[in-house]
Amino acid sequence: MKKIIISTLAISALLFTTSCEDDFDQDVNDVVVTSGEANFSRYVALGNSLTSGYRDGALYSEGQNESYPSIIAQQMKLAGGGDFKQPLMPNNTGGFNNLPGFPGKLTLKVVNGSLTPVAGTPGGALDNVASGRPYQNMGVPGAKSFHLVAPGYGSLAGLATGTANPYFVRFASSATTSVLVDAISQVPTFFSLWIGNNDVLSYATNGGTNSQTVGGVTTYTAATVQPDTASPATYRSNDISNPNIVAGSIKAVLDGLKGAGVTKGVIANIPDVTNIPFFTRVPYNAIPLDAAKAQALNTQLYGPLKAVLTAYGQGSRINPVVAGNNPVLIIDNKLADLSAQLTAALAANGYTPTQAAFIGNAFGRARQAKQGELMLLTSSSLLGLDATTNQPATPSSLFIYGASFPIGDQYSLTADEVNNISTAVTAYNTSIRSMADSYGLAFVDMNKKMVELNSKSGITYNGVKYTATFVSGGTFSLDGVHLTGRGYAIVANEFIKSINAKYRSNLPQVDANKYSGVNFP
Structure with a gap:
């Protein structure tokens, strides 16, 4: 079996690589932090797994505590920000042992002489933490853009029909509510929105296919772009979301917030997912022959x-x-x-x-x-x-x-599938940028940041170099899709910079080096 080998040289590079350029150049000593034209007293974050703090193939408490919204909220407290609660998992393992397909987090283990990510045993059964509402981190792993406005997305009964999500079931206010409705009910004064990644990611991470298992035999058929005339209930799970559906769903979120008087916030575009380690780790000629x-x-x-x-x-x-x-x-x-x-x-x-x-x-x-x-x-x-x-x-x-x-x-x-992804991401990001402008919101170009991370030079914080290289780059966790605590800190800083630029606040950035990376045995 071909293993993912991580050398001691790579580990050393992760810890000690330096560069002349430094993205962390903020001295906040003796600076009075202000909110500028914004009000951070009730900050609510909407999004998917990237917002929730998901990493290492699971949602678990340690990762949630280093989610980028949590990091931002800590900085907002310096400028009058309020409490920021998250629907924390009851353990530091993640997964659900009473639902198929939800293993515990990945950890590095030595398998046949090589360090290899291995999924753990789920930490417990699906729990319900709705009694602790409201939660300001409304990130739901697996959510696509249209899921944020879908009634019943938190229905326990809906899990059997595929219309609900167990992570939202945990903290939804009712079986009929939506993520947006529960967010609006908190009457936030400021919001962040980062959504759209899963609208193309599921297509990509499944090789551009949809699967069906009948009689124990799994067959794979080509996934496609969804028609914009179909109901979300009819979408195949791995199809690329139609750009019109994504734009319409994001607009519905922004209109809902605006209608409730929530007009100040920040929105981010999505990276081209093919630039993340899940797709760059294994070369196209991976097994050299003699x-x-x-x-x-x-x-x-x-x-x-x-x-x-x-x-x-x-x-x-x-x-x-x-x-x-x-x-x-x-x-x-x-x-x-x-x-x-x-x-x-x-x-x-x-x-x-x-x-x-x-x-x-x-x-x-x-x-x-x-x-x-x-x-x-x-x-x-x-x-x-x-x-x-x-x-x-x-x-x-x-x-x-x-x-x-x-x-x-x-x-x-294939080349055609890579092109399908690129075309969709470009369309999504064009709409997100346009809506950021038309709704007067701060805008974060996360696609540009991913290109920067994916370059050889990467980015540097206080002498430590970060890239998008699998594990040794420091920013991506063991699943190759989601970030480490350090990666989420870098994201938080991008949001903070955009918020400051738009609303004339001066929230300080964080030192990414102080957050957790990949744990080695």
Whole structure:
């Protein structure tokens, strides 16, 4: 099994890397902190998992305490801000043991000699903390833009039909309320809104597919962009939300707040999700072969396959490989399925019926990945395994996931899928920027900040360099999607800078180095 290896050199770099430039240059000694033209006495934050403090694949109390709204609220207290309560999980593990698909947080463990993120046992059953309302952190993990205005999103009964979210069930005021209604009921004086990430993220993290399990067999079909005429109840879970739906949902949130007299706040756009470690950690040619293995595969597998594919005008799918330059084999469901033709041709050329069917069915829609296409972090659990045994490949293994046997469509993003994501993010962000201007709100360009983090130079706080590199970059947690405490502190500072610029306040930034990063065993 191919493991995610984290070297001691990378760990040292995380702790000691320095740079000449420094994003934290604020000296607040003897400065009187004021709210300027804003009123921070009742600050409410709306959003999804990024707002809630979710990290390491789970929502847990330690992470919530370092959410970016909590960090902002602490700074607002210096300028008359009020209490900021969060619907804290009852443990520091996260997950729900009475709901499928909600494991405990990821932790680094040594597995077969390598440090690997491993999900823990859920910390307990789904609880209800509504009695502690109101909660000012209204971030709901998994929420898409339209979920914020959906009645019944906190209904316990709705969990069975997929119309509710367990994280909102925990603290919703009623079974019929919405996130927006519960936020407005607090009569906030200031708000933050960061939403839209999940409207494209679920498509991306599932490789541009929707899945269905029938009789124990899971099939994958291509996800699409939702039509803007459909009801949210009919949307498939991994479809990209139509940009008109996203814009309309965000507008509904802002109109609802404005109608309640809440006119001052801050709104952020979303990063291009393909720039986060979940999509950048695993290269498109992740399993380099030596010369002997490459030659053997070209002779025994790639040569015969290419000959058959060429006969059907599909020869470009597979090309001979050379040592150190062998792209990962992927399934591309947009390709014509040549399973039957491959099986028949291989059987006619000396392969046994069993061998021919095995290879033909596997390679019917297979091709080599191209530079710029993305392997998901989840693919690391398969790459390098023997496809016939699901055990680590040996020198005699012919069918190796990624090197000589394709990984499923759900483990990669093709060039077309990457373009779909980029197009959607651009459309979402155009609308968010326009609404920030038309509603007179502070605006945070988180997309620009992610580009900066994703660069080689990254950003520096008090001598410590931060990048978007998985684990060693310091900003992203073990799930490759959500941030560490330090990452959330960096986000909080971006919000604070925009709030100060818009409302003439002087909230001090925080030192990101004082917050938690990745915990090593």
